[in-house]
Amino acid sequence: MIIISPYDRVEAALKKFAPDRVITIMDGAGSTSFAGIPPERHLKIGYTMAEAARTQTCAPHCDTVRIRQMIDFxxxxxxxxxxxxxxxxxxxxxxxxxxxxxxALSPNTPERRFAEDLRTLSHDVEPSFMMLAQADDLLQRDGRMLDALDSMGEGSGASVGDVLRIPYLPEKAA
Known part of the structure; x- marks a missing residue:
């Protein structure tokens, strides 16, 4: 399972779901820590809202280091x-x-399926175009991740998201 949470609900999500690992993706991520989550189980990625919001097409050979770190973690x-x-x-x-x-962890599942499942769970989310463009480049998906994003349509315009539970088990772990 993957849990998505806004920052102000992380503590409650930690208590409720007892995750194995935590990924923080935000400006100032380096100073973020949570009781009970050891440093080796907490990946902190500095990625500002401005970076995530850019909508221009990713240049060839985008900076994909942070995307690779996240996938490996x-x-x-x-x-x-x-x-x-x-x-x-x-x-x-x-x-x-x-x-x-x-x-990344389920390469035999169509990208659009994951996008449809996410949209079914929430009409509020608007996944970052730039992050998906970088991942599409890194994973050599030939635009399929961006097509999946387009298939979701726009989010509702909510100012903050809910805690979402995504039923998921990677193909490699199945």
């Missing part, structure tokens, strides 16, 4: 327990991270 999750991913609002960066992780 998620691959080490003990999938008998959830992975918790959060950003400031739980609307753009963390939903994008969840889609990226699912696509």
């Amino acid at each position: 998620a691959a080490g999750n003990d999938w008998t327990r959830p992975l918790l991913v959060h950003c400031r609002l739980g609307l753009s960066r963390s939903p994008a991270a969840a889609l990226i992780i699912q696509c």
Whole structure:
């Protein structure tokens, strides 16, 4: 399972779901810590809202280092327990991270399926175009991740997201 959370609901999500690992994706991520989550189980990725919101097409050979870090970290999750991913609002960066992780760890599942499942769970989320563009480049998906994003349509315009539970088990862990 992947849990998506806005920052202000992370503590409650930690208590309720007891995740194996946590990914923080936001500006100031380096100073974020949570009781009971050891540093080796907490990936902190500095990714500002401005970076995530850019909508121009990613240049060839985009900076994909942060995307690779996130995928590699998620691959080490003990999938008998959830992975918790959060950003400031739980609307753009963390939903994008969840889609990226699912696509990377389940390469035989169509990208659009993960996007449809996410849209069914929430009409509020608007996954980051830029993060998905970088992941599409890194994973050599030939635009399929961006097509999946387009298929979701726009989010509702909510100012903060809900805690979402995405039923998920990677193909490699199945």
